[in-house]
Amino acid sequence: MARQNRSDRPKTSGPVPKWIWIPALGFTVSLLGFFLTVFFVFPNLSPDRRELLHILIPFTGGFAALFMGGTIVLHLNAPRGDLGKFAISATGGIALFLFLYLEPPFWFRHEAVPSVPQSKVDNSDLSISLDDPKQDVPLIRTPGLYEGSHVFCEAIRTGVILSHNQAGDRPIRLKRLILDSELVTATREQLSGLDYQVDALKLKPHGIVELRQYLFALKPGGAEGRFFKGLRPQDSISVSPDNILNSTRGAEAVTISAQGDDAHFQLVALIQALKCGLYKARFDAEYDVAGQQKTVRTEWLYLYMK
């Protein structure tokens, strides 16, 4: 490569003053101190802070270039055009400023992370479980298993518990609570293995004594549900198995909080087979947590009426 003569160099606007390194050093040290402070105080930056740093980082680069001595010439030869030959010459500091502004460092281009420390990431979620499902009609002879699953006869009493996992503080909005049920197609041999006998002598004929519980009746065409608020006809409220929170009295809003009495939602359900057949039923909960729509389900319960 032929050595260029001084006269061949592009012309700048003038010589850089010798003392310029002093303010450059001051600014550089100040900004580096600022960055170190930001590093330790704000491990995760908000969008506004990131925007500000996006401007400050090129400044630091520019000042550091001056301080480190010498100049950098940015020489762009534009193609022929109406403006003719056009060149930009700048001191190394400004050139580096422009470069860093237009091309930020790779570590600064990453997506913003949540603004909370990693140790406090909010994993709020909902769990659903059946609380001690029981055979609600006394039996002399109990049925066998159906495909490895326990089978209840004629009626089940179970609690349903929806609870906040307490792995965060976000409230959970329960949008739908569904009694999902269907008639199971079983072979005659399978059904004969489920034969049972109700123990009439052990039945307890106390009528309707327990209130504030749900009663679901399963039949081949679907299920019907009601909530016993009291004993008057108007106190038996029809509820939709498609959403137990919806009744003839309107929709119930359920929010489950991370703490306190609202940290769980509990109900007692009686599930009866109204017509003969083998049914399976479970509860599905659709909910919203931090804008995400999710679903959780209980395991299936099998219910048989001969």
Added chain:
Amino acid sequence: MVVLVYEVGQILLRMVLLLAVGILVPLWAQTHPVDHHGEEGFKPDPELEQLASLLRAKRFDEVRAQATRIVKRPTSAFKSQKDEQFVKANALYFGGQAAAESGRDEEALGEFRQSAEMGKSSAYVEVAGRLTIQAASQSSADARKKLFYEAQHYYEGCAELGDPACMDILAKTYQKLNRKDEENYWFLLKQMNRSAAEMENVDRFYKQQFTDEDRAILARVMHERSLSGGEVNSPIKRLPGRSTLTSAFVDNLMRRQLEFVWRAFFSPSASDESVYQSFQHYRSHVPSNPFATAYLLVPQAVGSTDDTIVSLLSLADLASNLLSGDELFVRCGPLTHAAVLWSLDSKKDVLLLDPFYEFWQPSHNACIKSMKLVPYRYRRDLVQIPFADLKNMLQGVITVRDRSIRARAE
């Protein structure tokens, strides 16, 4: 002229009878004071207990003032219509007793009348006795006659609600009036309230002293007049039917249940008995006698050696053997209940006696298509449901039948 003499004679006879009754019944009532805490305490009510305590302390004016306040209370202040009726009827009854103790007989009669109209059985006894006394003191024959008939109406009320004294008076009244069927009916029913030892005599007398013709008359009367439906054979060999005496016994039980249902309220502390325990309890409460006993019919094989538990292997058998007065155990899914079968039209509907009728509401019971609450006598209601719905829900039956199949033949 002959007719006039006959009429006057009848009236005089009634006067003598009812005068005796009018004196005897109040005397009986005084010597058998009602234990308000025990008899009426099935539904503990603080206000009524306070009234009873004021009455015992002979603070009659306070009783009347407090009773008046309760009676004036609006319907909305009570849990239900039945609750209102019970509390107000008892308040009126206590008020009537306080008035009577204070010598204000007319006011007492008025309050007892109101209490009776609301269904309180012992108020019927009070009104009947007081009307009889009033009738005896009337100088006008018409006035006497009117009061006697009115008194008779109240005696019918308390007799129909199972009061043995009223049954006895009615039997004697009908005897004087030469209304033989009514006389025989109430005479036979009254015997069913006797002690176990006396029942032995009733049974012996019925079998040995009565002629076949007498027994046939009683059988017809029970068939025509009784709530239980009279004599019936059983199509099942292991299960006896009902003789005339047994049907009279069941009739008497039904009348006592009819009285009881008015004052039966739900108690959260009530024992949670099983069907078998209920059966044992029932047997221990049914008066002992040589001709009738209770059986439990269930649609399942029973390993017990107890021959009063009869196994009928199908619901159809169970349903086809129902009789009025039977206590039915029914179930719809997890909900199990008991009620008394009042009457049965096997093709259509059944009437049930049940203080806790809410169980049968289609709103609460998915096995019931329709239900009506039918007003019966003395402010009692019966539950009307389709027989087909009942049949599918049957789980067991307590039925009172003859002690043995031979007993009926004898």
